[in-house]
Amino acid sequence: MHLPCNPLLLAIAAPLAVALAIALGLPKRWSVRLAYAGFAAPLLLALDVWWHFNAAPKADGYAYLARYSTGLDGLGIGLVLGVNGIALPLFVLAGIVGFAAGLYALQSAAERLKLYLMLLLVMQAGLMGIFASVDVFFLYFFHELALIPTFIMVGIWGGRDRNYAAMTMTIYLTVGAMLSLLGLIALYVKSGAHSFDLIALRSTLAAQPLGAVAQKHLFGLLLFGFGILVSLWPLHSWAPLGYGAAPSSAAMLHAGVLKKFGLYALIQVALPLLPAGAAPWGHALAVLAGFGNVLIIGLITIAQRDLKQMVGYSSVMHMGYAFLGLACGSALGVGGVVLLMVGHGLSVSLLFLLATSVHQRTRTFAMDEMGGLGRPAPVLAAFFVAATFASIGLPGFANFWGELTIFIALWSFSPWFTVLAVSGVVISAVYGLRAAARVFFGPPSEAFVLVTAQHPPADLSWGERAPALVLLAALLFIGLWPRSIARPLDGALPTSAAVAAAAPAADAAVRL
């Protein structure tokens, strides 16, 4: 496929253009049709970029590099687009999850559907923009572009406690975003590069690195700013609350893709620019993530009785693995984080989708009031069990490679944390399988019998199956052939002298 303009720009512009057309008063029938195109275009372009990535000419590791001026060149800000090996898997993830969430939204009979689709399309454009931006200013800019629709969607279409959830989420995430913005401004001014372009920042800081103390402080600022956005314990409480209230497509896009922004920015910006800043925080981060996210949140997740809250908590818990991978400070760990981000993004959005489908059939999220749904809806049950296996990290699914790589990297950091992290797998098996058993198997609860008497539950419709299939196929594809994303990744991992020795191991681990 040969495109007249940059595929990355097109992937951002297409959903925005559709959103604009809907905003300008397109009739509902045409809005829906055009929205299919708006959600499909980023996915097709992302797959195209993925397919051609290895052969594409690269500058500084970035393929499809293009610069557009927005009038702020004097300040060193420009729309610089490009994908490197770290951005590529996430760019593809954003395309896949965006398409699935869009399909699911289109078949849902949401009130004020046009506004809903419009906000989802804006969010989708922002997500594609995040992973295609080489300019740090636009990285932040696109993140906010995707974040604002989430708040509005939670507020309008949210479920229980939506006002409280929307407000909590907004304030937490604004704090995180503002702290990280402060960190980015500090990085810009202190580096003396007079540019927000990541390539220029990298070369300037490689020539004249900042002092060790400055690096430590800046990294800390970015770590906690971005950490709030990724629900680092104990600043996580917005996540289960917000996801519990969010409409399904918004939860899929936020938990699946947008939340990865914080980790992505840490890997793409903070680690290479502040190489000496990460090590001093390693142990503090490992303690917060290991004991907080994995152990404490894992135990809290087991105690959940609400299906959607449980999925929300489980996503907070899995972010603990990602932070543990970052804490290792090795290329192997960072590579594992990228793999885990992709796997987790796919599996958690599939779980949110299925949780909503369960809710439509049982009219409740309380797991005590379900049971035996597997008999009338076997396909739904099969999908749910598969998604649960993926989320636990069983081999064959994408999550497995991410978790395995992180555990291997963690062993050389500290064997004790490896033990802690592996015990987390047991925890997630306990809550995941228990939830599957309570919802789908065993005798139906009394409340569920009453509901089924009034509304006999049907199996998954094709409108629901299509997005679920897309996500499951991606999970299996990457699970069975991890090299498809690991190979581009290898070329882009931070290769400072200390970690260069570990880099080939990342490839070795995923080639097992």
Add this chain to the structure above:
Amino acid sequence: MTLSLLQQLAAGNAWGSIRPELALGCLALALLVLDLVLPKRAPGAVAGVCLVGQLAVLADLLRHFYSAWLGQDTFNGLLRVTLAGQAMRVFLLLSSILVVLLARVTLARRTVPRIEFYHIILVVTAALMLLVQSNHFVMLFLALETVTVGFYILVSYFRSSTPSLEAGLKYLILGALSSALLLFGIALLYGVAGNPLLPGHAADAMRYGELAGFLAANPHNFLASVGIVLVLAGVAFKIGAFPFQIWIPDVYQGAPTPVTAFLAVASKGAGFAVLLGLTLRAFPAYGWLVTPVLTAMAMATILFGNFAALTQHNVKRLIGLSGVSHAGFLLLGVAAAPAAPLAVGAVYFYLLAYLLASFTVFGVMAHLAGPEDSDQELEHYAGLAKENPFLGGLLAVGLGSLAGIPPLAGFLGKFFVFVAAYQAGLRGPLLVAIAGVVVSIYYYFGWIKAAYFESWKANPGEDAAPPRTPVAPLLGIVLGVLALSTVVLGFYPGPLGHWLQW
């Protein structure tokens, strides 16, 4: 005084350079004549004539934007034509046009004289335009007083409304106090700079350039320091900076909505242009004093504005207090200006974004107000987005930009100010500013929440829904263009980015 001296003085009078102000003055007088000529049955005609005149002046100003007098002192140093001054003239004229458009909505609800309102608006606009070009304390004070006296009348224009009268009285008393402070400061500076016993004493100590020369020769003079602080206090009153912000909520609530908008945007914008001029041209040698004073003021203003706005339910008070916090962010930019070259451009960009967003919000407010203009509560916004998606969309864009949310222009304004503040080494104040942004999200979001998430519930014994004025086509287009500019400017500042010359 000989004839030749007078001739020499008159040679500096570049009347052509103040053609827009002269034209506005003539237009204001013509409106008064029009009152006698026009038939009483055509209430819209006055506003129409006023608008056409203002647009003509704006077109002329834009055509001669790069004026022949650029960079020169005119009228023997009373005025100075600068690019920033030209930009502020466009800014002020633009806001007066928008105020006239809003006034057509608000004035229609009450039986009040029309002509005088537009007359005073035009006079105040001309004075504001002279104010931003002033290069001399006499000019500064004269223009400022003309503006303030005009506002005394405008604020209490709804004579039969108690809140409006109360607001007028408060503005009068506190305005007079601030003028007194300013004048005392000017007098001190004049006295000390004209003292022939001190080195570098000035012949015309009221002129910024000569005063700056004197201050550079006497970098730690006590009287001059007191004078500078008093002058800053006088200006701080006009922009509503802490601790001189007490008048803001009451006056903003009581004044008719278009006047509130005029105060919030034009008066504040001009205040910042003056403050930048004073900081950079008159007091550069006293940076050791001016920067800490402005920085402290900025921090206190941001904190006060945002925390006080948290508990407000009346949207006019809310926007007044949020305006106080905006003054704080702008002050941070001014405080950074001597050390960071980016800051001046940042302040002007912030002001432009503030104008676009504020008038969008005031436009929505003007349509939602009932017969009593001061009574505009958050509850009245319930269900707005469903009932009138256009006004709902305008409100979301305007408030989003005021809150500084990307991709809207307000974000870029804040971002530039933050970068400038960091460059100037003002890191503590920057942390305060960031805390302020987080707090502000709560009340802006609360307002959007009222419009989008809640639906109108009629209490027993009340009307089914609050009164809402339908949007006139012209005003609808103008407000739409404002909102669109906010969005486009946030994505693509384009030539404006180049023009601001970082």
